[in-house]
Amino acid sequence: MLVYIAGSGAMGCRFGYQISKTNNDVILLDNWEDHINAIKENGLKITGDVEETVNLPIMKPTEATKEADLIILFTKAMQLPQMLQDVKAIIGKETKVLCLLNGLGHEEVIRQYIPVHNILMGVTVWTAGLKGPGHAHLQGVGALNLQSMDPENQEAGHQVAEMLTEAKLFATYDENVLPNIWRKACVNGTMNSTCALLDCTIGELFASQDGLKMVEEIIHEFVIVGQAEGVTLDEAEITKYVMDTSVKAAHHYPSMHQDLVQNHRKTEIDFLNGAVSAKGQKLGIDTPYCRLITQMVHTKEDVLNIK
Amino acid sequence: MLVYIAGSGAMGCRFGYQISKTNNDVILLDNWEDHINAIKENGLKITGDVEETVNLPIMKPTEATKEADLIILFTKAMQLPQMLQDVKAIIGKETKVLCLLNGLGHEEVIRQYIPVHNILMGVTVWTAGLKGPGHAHLQGVGALNLQSMDPENQEAGHQVAEMLTEAKLFATYDENVLPNIWRKACVNGTMNSTCALLDCTIGELFASQDGLKMVEEIIHEFVIVGQAEGVTLDEAEITKYVMDTSVKAAHHYPSMHQDLVQNHRKTEIDFLNGAVSAKGQKLGIDTPYCRLITQMVHTKEDVLNIK
Numbered sequence: 001m002l003v004y005i006a007g008s009g010a011m012g013c014r015f016g017y018q019i020s021k022t023n024n025d026v027i028l029l030d031n032w033e034d035h036i037n038a039i040k041e042n043g044l045k046i047t048g049d050v051e052e053t054v055n056l057p058i059m060k061p062t063e064a065t066k067e068a069d070l071i072i073l074f075t076k077a078m079q080l081p082q083m084l085q086d087v088k089a090i091i092g093k094e095t096k097v098l099c100l101l102n103g104l105g106h107e108e109v110i111r112q113y114i115p116v117h118n119i120l121m122g123v124t125v126w127t128a129g130l131k132g133p134g135h136a137h138l139q140g141v142g143a144l145n146l147q148s149m150d151p152e153n154q155e156a157g158h159q160v161a162e163m164l165t166e167a168k169l170f171a172t173y174d175e176n177v178l179p180n181i182w183r184k185a186c187v188n189g190t191m192n193s194t195c196a197l198l199d200c201t202i203g204e205l206f207a208s209q210d211g212l213k214m215v216e217e218i219i220h221e222f223v224i225v226g227q228a229e230g231v232t233l234d235e236a237e238i239t240k241y242v243m244d245t246s247v248k249a250a251h252h253y254p255s256m257h258q259d260l261v262q263n264h265r266k267t268e269i270d271f272l273n274g275a276v277s278a279k280g281q282k283l284g285i286d287t288p289y290c291r292l293i294t295q296m297v298h299t300k301e302d303v304l305n306i307k
Numbered sequence: 308m309l310v311y312i313a314g315s316g317a318m319g320c321r322f323g324y325q326i327s328k329t330n331n332d333v334i335l336l337d338n339w340e341d342h343i344n345a346i347k348e349n350g351l352k353i354t355g356d357v358e359e360t361v362n363l364p365i366m367k368p369t370e371a372t373k374e375a376d377l378i379i380l381f382t383k384a385m386q387l388p389q390m391l392q393d394v395k396a397i398i399g400k401e402t403k404v405l406c407l408l409n410g411l412g413h414e415e416v417i418r419q420y421i422p423v424h425n426i427l428m429g430v431t432v433w434t435a436g437l438k439g440p441g442h443a444h445l446q447g448v449g450a451l452n453l454q455s456m457d458p459e460n461q462e463a464g465h466q467v468a469e470m471l472t473e474a475k476l477f478a479t480y481d482e483n484v485l486p487n488i489w490r491k492a493c494v495n496g497t498m499n500s501t502c503a504l505l506d507c508t509i510g511e512l513f514a515s516q517d518g519l520k521m522v523e524e525i526i527h528e529f530v531i532v533g534q535a536e537g538v539t540l541d542e543a544e545i546t547k548y549v550m551d552t553s554v555k556a557a558h559h560y561p562s563m564h565q566d567l568v569q570n571h572r573k574t575e576i577d578f579l580n581g582a583v584s585a586k587g588q589k590l591g592i593d594t595p596y597c598r599l600i601t602q603m604v605h606t607k608e609d610v611l612n613i614k
Contacts, residue, residue: 197504198603200610208609210602217599288595292524295517296505302515303507 001163004029004068004090006061006083007075010128011100013136015072017046018167020056027066028058029087036060038134047131048138061086068092070160073099073110077271080106084113096156098146100124103271104185104279107149120157122146123181126169143170147177178231183238186222187245189272190215192256193293197300199261203250206243214289215242218273221287225280260297264304269297308470311336311375311397313368313390314382317435318407320443322379324353325474327363334373335365336394343367345441354438355445368393375399377467380406380417384578387413391420403463405453407431410578411492411586414456427464429453430488433476450477454484485538490545493529494552496579497522499563500600504607506568510557513550521596522549525580528594532587567604571611576604 001024005012008028020026028044030036036058043053061083068090075083080101091097091114098120099106110119126142144164148157157173164171174180191202194214198205205211219242223235259265270278273290280287308331312319315335327333335351337343343365350360368390375397382390387408398404398421405427406413417426433449451471455464464480471478481487498509501521505512512518526549530542563579566572577585580597587594 194603194606198607198610200607204610205606208606210605210609214599214602214606217595288524289599292521292596292599295521296501298517299501299512299515299521300505300507302517303505303511 001025001069002027002066003163004064004071004087006071006073006087007079008035008058009074010130010136011124011126012072012074013044013046013130014126014128014138015074015100015164015167015169016056017044017054017136017138018169019163020054022163022167024163024167026056027064028056029061029064029083030058031060032133034133038132042134045135046138047135048129049140050138062089064090066090068095070096070098070163073097073101073106075101077101077103077106077268078266080109081112084110088113094118096120096160098122098160100144101271102184102188103268104182104275105271117150117153118156119149120146120160121149121177121181122171123177123184124169125184141170143172145172145174145177145180147174176232179226179233182222182226182231182233183241185272185275186219186238187242188254188256189222189276189290190218190242191246191249192254193267193269193273193297194218195254196256196260196267197293197296199257200253201250202246202252202254206246206250217289218293221280221290222276225276225283225285225287228283228285229279256297260300260304260306264306266301266306267297269294273297308332308376309334309373310470311371311378311394313378313380313394314386315342315365316381317437317443318431318433319379319381320351320353320437321433321435321445322381322407322471322474322476323363324351324361324443324445325476326471327361329470329474331470331474333363334371335363336368336371336390337365338367339440341440345439349441352442353445354442356447357445369396371397373397375402377403377405377470380404380408380413382408384408384410384413384575385573387416388419391417395420401425403427403467405429405467407451408578409491409495410575411489411582412578424457424460425463426456427453427467428456428484428488429478430484430491431476432491448477450479452479452481452484452487454481483539486533486540489529489533489538489540490548492579492582493526493545494549495561495563496529496583496597497525497549498553498556499561500574500576500580500604501525502561503563503567503574504600504603506564507560508557509553509559509561513553513557524596525600528587528597529583532583532590532592532594535590535592536586563604567607567611567613571613573608573613574604576601580604 005016008030039058124144129137161171161173226233274294277290312323315337346365350362431451436444468478468480533540581601584597
C-alpha cells in the first residue's frame with residue numbers, strides 16, 4: 001500500500017513511523033516548513049520508548065502526485081477541508097480515507113470530497129508528542145477502532161485494520177465505531193473547554209463540586225444529541241469513563257488549554273461542544289451548556305486576537 | 308438622626324462623610340482593624356473632588372450600643388447576615404434600615420432581622436474608591452433611588468430621601484424601585500461574571516460577536532425571572548442600558564474581576580447570576596446560562612482555593 005499521512009504532527013509521525021516498519025510505503029504530508037526541512041535534511045528523529053532516526057519522505061500536501069491507496073487524516077479539525085482540497089491529486093477511485101481526528105462532524109466534511117464507499121472513521125487512544133521540528137517523542141501503547149462508513153465495503157476497513165495491526169498500532173474493526181468517537185469527544189468536551197476557560201488542570205476541575213455539576217450537564221447534552229442522531233450512548237457508562245479518565249489525567253492540562261491559554265492558538269471548540277450545539281439546534285434540542293461554553297471560548301479567542 | 312454606616316468601605320465612607328456634613332450624627336461600623344485604627348488615630352482622609360480629613364467615630368458592629376434611627380447597609384453581599392446579627396443591639400422598634408448593596412435577594416435576608424415596616428430598598432450609581440486604610444477617594448457625582456418596602460410606611464422612605472439629599476447624595480423616593488435594582492443587577496450579571504471568567508475588560512467582551520450573544524441570553528434570563536417575580540422589566544430598555552454602560556465602562560475590569568482574578572477573593576456571584584438561577588429554579592424557569600456561569604465562578608474559586 002501507499003499510505004499518506006495527511007497532517008504529520010505528533011500523532012501523524014507516530015503512525016507514519018510505525019507503518020514505515022512494515023512492507024508498505026509511507027509519505028508524510030504537512031505544511032510546517034521547519035518540520036519539513038528538518039525531516040528532509042536529518043530524517044525523522046524518534047525518542048521515547050525507542051531511539052532512532054528514520055528517513056521518510058515528507059512534502060506539502062499540494063506537492064503529492066502519486067495516487068494513494070490510503071490517506072490517514074491527522075490534521076487539526078479546522079484544517080481538514082483545506083487538506084482534503086490540497087490532496088485532490090492523489091485521490092483515486094479506490095483511495096481509502098481514514099479519519100482519526102478528535103471531535104465530531106468530520107464525516108460530513110469528508111463526504112464532500114470522498115465517496116462514502118471509501119470513508120473509514122476511527123478513534124484512537126494512542127498518544128504522541130512533538131519535541132520540535134522533525135522530532136517525535138513516543139511513549140506507551142495504544143490501540144484504535146475503525147469502521148467502514150459504507151456497510152457494503154467492510155472489507156476495506158478490515159484490510160486497513162490488518163495493515164495497522166501489522167504496524168503494531170493494534171487496530172480493531174469495529175461494527176459500531178460511532179459510540180466510541182462520541183465518547184472520546186465527550187471526554188474532550190467536558191474537560192478541554194472547561195479547563196481552558198478556568199485555567200486549571202483536569203484534577204482541579206473534578207475536585208470542585210460545582211465543576212462536577214457542570215461536567216454532568218455537559219455529558220447529558222452530548223448523550224441526548226448523540227442519541228437523537230442514532231448513536232447508541234449509555235450516559236452512566238460515559239460518565240464512569242469520564243470520571244476514570246479524570247483520575248488518570250488529573251495532573252494534565254488538556255490540549256485546548258495548551259492551545260488557548262499557553263499558545264494562544266485557535267481551538268477545536270467547534271468540533272466538540274460547538275458541534276453538539278450545532279447538531280442540537282438542527283434537531284430541535286436545546287444544549288445551552290455546550291452553546292455557552294462555545295461562545296465563551298470564541299469570546300476568549302477574540303479577546304486574545306486569535307484569528 | 309443617628310445614622311450608622313454598616314460596612315464602611317469606599318461607598319460607606321462616601322455616605323458617612325457626606326451625611327456628617329449635615330445636622331445628623333454618623334457612626335461608621337466596620338470589621339477591618341487597620342481601617343478602624345487609621346480612622347481613630349488620624350481621622351478619615353478624603354481625596355479627589357475635595358481634600359480634607361474629618362473625625363468620624365468608627366467601631367466594630369458588635370461594639371455599637373446607641374439605638375439607631377437609620378442603618379445604611381453597605382457590606383459585601385455575603386457579609387450581610389453576619390452584619391445584621393452583629394448590630395442587633397442598636398435596632399429599635401423605629402430603626403429604619405436602608406439596603407444599598409448590589410445584587411438580588413437581600414430583602415429576603417433583611418426580613419429575617421427587621422420588620423418589613425422599617426425596610427427601605429435602594430440602588431445607587433454613586434461610586435467611590437478606597438486608597439488604603441482610612442483613605443477614601445471620591446470623584447464624580449451620582450444619585451440614588453429608594454423605596455419603603457411597606458406601602459403603609461412611605462413616609463419613612465421620604466424622610467430618609469430628604470436627609471440624603473440634604474447630604475448632597477441626591478436621593479429620590481421611587482414608587483417602584485425594584486426594576487432599577489434588577490436593572491443594575493443585570494448589568495453586573497452580564498459583565499462582571501463574564502469578564503472575570505474571561506479575564507478581559509468590558510470593552511473586550513462587547514467587541515466580540517460571541518460575547519454579545521452571551522450577553523443577550525443572560526439579559527433574557529434576568530428579565531424572565533424578574534418578570535415572573537412580578538418586577539416590571541423591559542428587555543429592550545435593559546439591553547440598551549447594558550450596551551450604553553458597556554461603552555462608558557469599556558476600559559474597566561469590573562469588580563468581580565478585581566475580586567476573583569486580581570485579589571483571589573470570594574465573589575458576589577450568588578447574588579447576581581446565582582440569585583437568578585436560584586429564583587428561576589423556585590419558579591420552574593430554567594436559566595442555564597446563569598446556572599453555568601455561577602458554577603464556573605464557584606469552580607474557579609475552588610481552583611484558587613478561595614474560601
